[in-house]
Amino acid sequence: MYGYVPFHYFNWRQSHSQGWTAAMVELNQQLRTLWEQHVFWTRLTINSIVDRLPDEQVTTARLLRNPKDFAALLEPLYGAAVASKFNQLFTEHLAIAAELVKALQAGNTAAAEDANKRWYANADALALFLSQINPYWSEQEWRRMFYEHLKLTAEEATTRLAGQYEQNVALSDPIEQQALVMADMMTHGIVRQFPALF
Template sequence: MVDLDQNIRTLWEQHVFWTRLTINSIAGRLPDEKLTTERLLRNPKDFAALLEPLYGTAAAARFSQLFTDHLVIAAQLVKALQAGNTAEANELNKRWHANADALALFLSQINPYWSEQEWKRMLYEHLKLTAEEASTRLAGNYEQNIALSDQIESQALEMADMMTHGIIRQFPSAFH
């Protein structure tokens, strides 16, 4: 149980850490943007590797695809905001929320202890905070940007804990 908890928390920590670095690289037009984004896109595969022994190859691959889409849309959204393209940013934000809906539904379908509504609530909060993180970075409001990072980390760990508890409840014999 401790290993599962640590592994899931680490993956969520990496998710928000590399998301932050990718946002910063895009916003600052830094030369590490491609490499940072590539590292961020490893995160869904790492989650899939953790989920595969429990849920099988197909479910792990579906999670990986949905989570990759989440990250790609986020990067596109930051670039649209940076370019001042409000119409594209609004469309991407709709796609981002539709992806969160799909993730919440998928997770609730593979684990009866994961509520679709609870996942949706948490993912929407994650999107809100991440969008604010990008907006404050692009605006050069670094103090608020840093404060948001702390909130994002805390909220991500809530998702990690919910994920861990659901897995332990679904597979109790694997943890005793």
């Protein structure tokens, strides 16, 4: 059920890893860490919202640091304006996700549908933005990856809300795998765009 892994990006990573420079390895490790932190803190925030835990505020604050950490990595490569725009779009992605979970929790179908529509529109905006700043990042591929990310995250929220804990935990593996694929996609594009740096 949760077997989605686009192996062509893993294969790219494996086939090129022997020839990687130290700078390429460092970039990939940084991006993998950021994407894993993204899905890790998203999961914890969903749990805090659903279970009305007292750590919701501080957990959400830590999650919202993630776009800023991405922006800090991107700024030396793309400049402050691009980094700021990514921070804005990625923060919106997280804010809408929280809205969606709370709407689902409240049984507010109209609000949930509105949040979901805006969530996918934000994914479209992210995919377009990334394709515009790096010629080696495909808008279509990023859209497909973001849509799958949203689908998995929504399932993560709905299974938690339904108390389907085994299914909820099982989702962690494909969510993590996909996060690492997105990190490798980013690495691939950056290295190709800035070969002199790597």
